[in-house]
Amino acid sequence: xxxxxxxxxxxxxxxxxxxxxxxxxxxxxxxxxxxxxxxxxxxxxxxxxxxxxxxxxxxxxxxxxxxxxxxxxxxxxxxxxxxxxxxxxxxxxxxxxxxxxxxxxxxxxxxxxxxxxxxxxxx
Amino acid sequence: xxxxxxxxxxxxxxxxxxxxxxxxxxxxxxxxxxxxxxxxxxxxxxxxxxxxxxxxxxxxxxxxxxxxxxxxxxxxxxxxxxxxxxxxxxxxxxxxxxxxxxxxxxxxx
Numbered sequence: 013x014x015x016x017x018x019x020x021x022x023x024x025x026x027x028x029x030x031x032x033x034x035x036x037x038x039x040x041x042x043x044x045x046x047x048x049x050x051x052x053x054x055x056x057x058x059x060x061x062x063x064x065x066x067x068x069x070x071x072x073x074x075x076x077x078x079x080x081x082x083x084x085x086x087x088x089x090x091x092x093x094x095x096x097x098x099x100x101x102x103x104x105x106x107x108x109x110x111x112x113x114x115x116x117x118x119x120x121x122x123x124x125x126x127x128x129x130x131x132x133x134x135x
Numbered sequence: 136x137x138x139x140x141x142x143x144x145x146x147x148x149x150x151x152x153x154x155x156x157x158x159x160x161x162x163x164x165x166x167x168x169x170x171x172x173x174x175x176x177x178x179x180x181x182x183x184x185x186x187x188x189x190x191x192x193x194x195x196x197x198x199x200x201x202x203x204x205x206x207x208x209x210x211x212x213x214x215x216x217x218x219x220x221x222x223x224x225x226x227x228x229x230x231x232x233x234x235x236x237x238x239x240x241x242x243x244x
Contacts, residue, residue: 047233049180056137057172057180057223059233071231107179120170120225120233123191125179 014038016126018108023132024098034091034108034126042066042086045111047122048093050104050131060106061093064116071116076102098133105130138163139224139236146242152212155239157224159205163234169207170225171200172235180223184209211241219243 020032032048048060061072061082070082081094091108106129109122140158147153157169171184182191184200187207197218199210207226211218224236 049233049235056238057174057225057235059235062233073232112185117231118227119168119185120227120235121182121185122170122172122180123182125181127179 014110014124016108016110016124018106018126018129021106021129021131023134025135026098026100026133028098029094029096030098030131032093032095032106032108032129032131034093036089036091036108036110039110041084041089041091043114045113045116046084046091047109047111048082048091049107049109049122049125050102051107051128052101052104055104058104059120062111062116063091065114069116095131098131100133103131103133137237138228138234139226141222141224141236141239143237144240144242146244147211147214148244149214149216151214152210153214153241154211155209155222155224155241157207157209157236159207159226159234161205162229163205163226164202164207165205166229167227169200169202171198171209172223172225174221174223174238176220183222214243216243 018034047062079097083092109125112121168186172180173183174180187202188200
């Protein structure tokens with residue numbers, strides 16, 4: 013069974029950092045690009061970042077560029093999101109999602125999604 | 136405000152046909168495929184339609200997608216109570232990012 017389990021969320025003060033992890037199982041991670049998508053409470057979906065199977069191509073939403081860093085360790089079946097200089101507007105449920113394609117870009121073929129990990133930025 | 140524009144709500148009665156629109160521009164919908172996701176409260180989104188009109192295995196053929204120019208639509212025929220959910224359109228943007236619509240809450244009356 014394909015599974016994506018996100019963790020690392022929590023309550024953090026503005027300006028601080030947090031690192032999210034997404035551990036996958038049931039498939040070969042290096043066959044797929046991966047993404048982070050967030051959803052603020054009661055709001056819609058917002059793509060955050062994506063990374064190709066070999067980490068050669070990476071992209072970020074303008075709202076997080078320069079503050080967030082996506083990475084992956086295929087040997088550990090893991091995807092990461094390092095979030096620095098957090099703002100109150102970063103408060104959201106963060107989903108990791110598998111791309112059906114191996115290369116990043118050109119498609120929004122996210123299937124499946126993990127259950128999400130909640131990040132709350134507040135003083 | 137999302138770059139891809141969807142109506143915030145839609146509704147229909149059981150058995151009806153409902154459509155949800157998604158409007159974008161030449162840099163996203165106009166030049167790329169459109170995708171649709173279904174999300175029930177408290178759960179992760181699920182891929183519903185890919186490449187404008189393709190259904191993943193397991194998605195009933197009551198769900199269909201179409202695209203014309205810079206707009207796309209999701210149609211649900213034979214509406215059922217279990218279709219009540221949030222629906223999001225998505226497309227890649229030529230600026231190297233993925234875009235989601237603001238979402239449409241579908242109510243089955």
